[in-house]
Amino acid sequence: VDAGALDAARSRDASLTKPPGSLGQLEDLAIWYAGWRGERPKLEAPQILIFAGNHGVTAQGVSAFPPEVTAQMVANFNAGGAAINQLARCFGARIDVHPITLDRPTGDFTEGPAMTEAELLEALSLGWAAVDPAADLVIAGEMGIGNTTSAAALAAAMFGGNPRDWVGRGTGVDDEGLARKAAAVAAGLARHRGELLDPLEALRRLGGRELAAMAGAIAAARSHRIPVILDGFICTAAAAVLERIAPGALDHAIAGHQSEEPGHARLLGALGKRPVLTLGLRLGEGSGAAVALGVLKAAIACHSGMATFAEAGVADGPG
Amino acid sequence: VDAGALDAARSRDASLTKPPGSLGQLEDLAIWYAGWRGERPKLEAPQILIFAGNHGVTAQGVSAFPPEVTAQMVANFNAGGAAINQLARCFGARIDVHPITLDRPTGDFTEGPAMTEAELLEALSLGWAAVDPAADLVIAGEMGIGNTTSAAALAAAMFGGNPRDWVGRGTGVDDEGLARKAAAVAAGLARHRGELLDPLEALRRLGGRELAAMAGAIAAARSHRIPVILDGFICTAAAAVLERIAPGALDHAIAGHQSEEPGHARLLGALGKRPVLTLGLRLGEGSGAAVALGVLKAAIACHSGMATFAEAGVADGPG
Numbered sequence: 001v002d003a004g005a006l007d008a009a010r011s012r013d014a015s016l017t018k019p020p021g022s023l024g025q026l027e028d029l030a031i032w033y034a035g036w037r038g039e040r041p042k043l044e045a046p047q048i049l050i051f052a053g054n055h056g057v058t059a060q061g062v063s064a065f066p067p068e069v070t071a072q073m074v075a076n077f078n079a080g081g082a083a084i085n086q087l088a089r090c091f092g093a094r095i096d097v098h099p100i101t102l103d104r105p106t107g108d109f110t111e112g113p114a115m116t117e118a119e120l121l122e123a124l125s126l127g128w129a130a131v132d133p134a135a136d137l138v139i140a141g142e143m144g145i146g147n148t149t150s151a152a153a154l155a156a157a158m159f160g161g162n163p164r165d166w167v168g169r170g171t172g173v174d175d176e177g178l179a180r181k182a183a184a185v186a187a188g189l190a191r192h193r194g195e196l197l198d199p200l201e202a203l204r205r206l207g208g209r210e211l212a213a214m215a216g217a218i219a220a221a222r223s224h225r226i227p228v229i230l231d232g233f234i235c236t237a238a239a240a241v242l243e244r245i246a247p248g249a250l251d252h253a254i255a256g257h258q259s260e261e262p263g264h265a266r267l268l269g270a271l272g273k274r275p276v277l278t279l280g281l282r283l284g285e286g287s288g289a290a291v292a293l294g295v296l297k298a299a300i301a302c303h304s305g306m307a308t309f310a311e312a313g314v315a316d317g318p319g
Numbered sequence: 320v321d322a323g324a325l326d327a328a329r330s331r332d333a334s335l336t337k338p339p340g341s342l343g344q345l346e347d348l349a350i351w352y353a354g355w356r357g358e359r360p361k362l363e364a365p366q367i368l369i370f371a372g373n374h375g376v377t378a379q380g381v382s383a384f385p386p387e388v389t390a391q392m393v394a395n396f397n398a399g400g401a402a403i404n405q406l407a408r409c410f411g412a413r414i415d416v417h418p419i420t421l422d423r424p425t426g427d428f429t430e431g432p433a434m435t436e437a438e439l440l441e442a443l444s445l446g447w448a449a450v451d452p453a454a455d456l457v458i459a460g461e462m463g464i465g466n467t468t469s470a471a472a473l474a475a476a477m478f479g480g481n482p483r484d485w486v487g488r489g490t491g492v493d494d495e496g497l498a499r500k501a502a503a504v505a506a507g508l509a510r511h512r513g514e515l516l517d518p519l520e521a522l523r524r525l526g527g528r529e530l531a532a533m534a535g536a537i538a539a540a541r542s543h544r545i546p547v548i549l550d551g552f553i554c555t556a557a558a559a560v561l562e563r564i565a566p567g568a569l570d571h572a573i574a575g576h577q578s579e580e581p582g583h584a585r586l587l588g589a590l591g592k593r594p595v596l597t598l599g600l601r602l603g604e605g606s607g608a609a610v611a612l613g614v615l616k617a618a619i620a621c622h623s624g625m626a627t628f629a630e631a632g633v634a635d636g637p638g
Contacts, residue, residue: 081626307400
């Protein structure tokens, strides 16, 4: 982050025609963004990336929907019919959809590694290359039936705790489905015990191609100084791999929202991220981050567009 | 509200390509909006009204800014330099600014009624007439040095409790200023004791012209079936007058945000309104409601624009 740009943004913020601090979290967001993008920034070219993958662990009965839905939803993204398409249009974002070998699911992590090293590297690289260096904001979203189970296993491997702490109802499983998810996570942790200390290795063994691609994209955004809005539980679990490798690696990222998936609040707490929104979302696709994009645009519009006390001839304190 | 439109919206919501309930509060917002505007609504013509007034109670030292700032900020609104101008541009809203006899402040309510009956009626009517019947959403915002004290007195008159429960730092008073605000509220309640049971009479005695105008505008919006997003403490106190006159009078209104002003959470609780956002704002001008407008636009875009499971050929449950 550019300390000079941060200082300039704080100083500009203090000069704007409003009582100090009265725009609350909007001021923090604008100053953070300016720290990465420079003085009086604009947010005009946001890029939403959606990575899709299939998961061998669906064999354990962990989802309310069949795996075919992953490909069907990719078609829906491409046809413009999904929630994320409407949100992108609403806030002027471009969408790029990347299905990753949907006909070849990951391995069932309760039985072996989800990916080979070559497969992990391929997915990371695909995510890295998907970021447009000309974008001024990146959202990494996902679609993948079964991937809340994968994210829960990955989070448990990185942050400890009971599998029950990390699993939730995902797309809407019943109590038995929830028990199957917890059992799958426990089986995965047992199966790969002793091999999960390296976060990238945990990602390879328990994660999925779309999770790896999100991690690659978020890392690439950092290299281009492009701020990131994190989406829900799955995106945040993927992003956490970077933070576990190098603390501070997510300083260019904010939490767009806190999802309804219970592990997400726990994960955000572990990462020290305060969500912009809490709207009870649990859809994925980058949808929560896309709604937060509206708030971030508002914050930046105020910061970069408002008049200063001097410009407007407004008294800035008791006369 | 149109029960048929509500039912149609619930039924459409259940058919959209997402797990049921996965858009959380966005689904509730879209269904509520459709209940007032009809099936597959669009939100294309939002109107932001800003009413400005001056307050005799500023003589009690209740604000961190001098009363001249009210007129200076009106000039800033008209020049496009305030926060609300940037937010309106960001989300495609029109702004109409109505300064109300700024050279003639209300009476100091610690000494007598803030307004005569004629003045109250004039301000209510001005607010009523300011609503464009062709708008599809209304935000009523305000500017008025001293008006958090007026709103606190009005809220205390309507909902009881200690003056300390309703006053906050407003634009940023120090501890002594806060004590002066509580003392002014207590003095106002004592001065008008026995005359505050009628909510309109409480508005006349303790409120202000911009509060009355907001109440008039919110009532007019209801008569045109135009949904309303409430802003912060002052707007919500003005709106509460309507609810106290006729329970249900605010069913066409949602709480855009919960402000940092401590009385606002208490007021929203009394009205049974759950805020869309909690971003620590305390600016007024309609700013919190304008940020929530972005969220509401997102909700409606999803509801009205998404494909159904049948349209997209997506399996809507276990195959």
